[in-house]
Amino acid sequence: MNDITVLEALKQALRRLPGVGPKSASRMAYHLLERDREGARTIARALTDAVERIVHCKRCNNLSETELCPICSSNRRDKSLLCVVESPSDLVSLDQSGVYNGMYFVLMGRLSPLDGIGPDEIGIPRLEALLDEGSIKEVVLATNLTVEGEATAHYISDLVRARHIKATRIAYGVPIGGELEYTDRNTLARALAGRREA
């Protein structure tokens, strides 16, 4: 049976998806091959398209199909406000709360010295360059309310205040230890409205 190398390769490949172990991978492979080959082709195409066409916005670092993302190139956004988030999905969650209309910076991570993730790994030099442009009057620190997210917020707030820019932290409306991505939009709206000096 081990002659079926293409099938084995597919099972192995599917295990690169987060949360997918050997049994799930096997179930997925058989499902696609036995019942949804068009789905397999659709997923393959979508992955290839995404990898080829999605880049990082050169200003905010968010995932984008264009060099400058729609938010950064919009002229209906408040350029004096900059909200710092850990991930693209956090950005989406906050933006959908409807109470924030400023700019963003996406760290694509958080400080985690034990994992070797320092300031350079989360784009801090680029964030500092943005702050030095002089147009930003307030930085809203919207990293997760976890231990690492708090440490990241403290680290950035020092950089912000050293430039005499106001630094605020989203309020503890988000449950402690909670992830922004899984927080409902009303809670996020309250957390943003209740932001305080960091």
Added chain:
Amino acid sequence: MNDITVLEALKQALRRLPGVGPKSASRMAYHLLERDREGARTIARALTDAVERIVHCKRCNNLSETELCPICSSNRRDKSLLCVVESPSDLVSLDQSGVYNGMYFVLMGRLSPLDGIGPDEIGIPRLEALLDEGSIKEVVLATNLTVEGEATAHYISDLVRARHIKATRIAYGVPIGGELEYTDRNTLARALAGRREA
């Protein structure tokens, strides 16, 4: 944000995987784009390869890279024994038990009249043609020990005995309601050794 159509398309596509809801799909998409783009390419290639190269063996109906699968084209197998299973993964589980060295027929499903799955949908005509060749002396019914698996086994055992061929059912070593795929190989070996007339 809804401008990122390529990203949305990827999330939608990943939801075609069994057991993957909107949140998992989103997490998978971001993981691949932010941390494992090579993984995304690998999965895309593996899916395309599998869909292009894996066909059904024209004899046993199992997934195969060749017209005739390695088991059907082997000359070290007992051609007088035919084991009928629901799925390719059931076949792998049984074969790895090490006590069976006959041929297989893979139904790619089970009888389920309420879902519109009748004899034609699970390849019964092809199975009958195999039986009519005259070389098979015993059919081991190894469908799952679920209600539908039992009904399928009964249905096939009638066809088998009408041709004066011995029909056996794997023993209740497999837990009732259990799936072969998730049964350990010792239990499967006992179940095979203890098979009885069906």
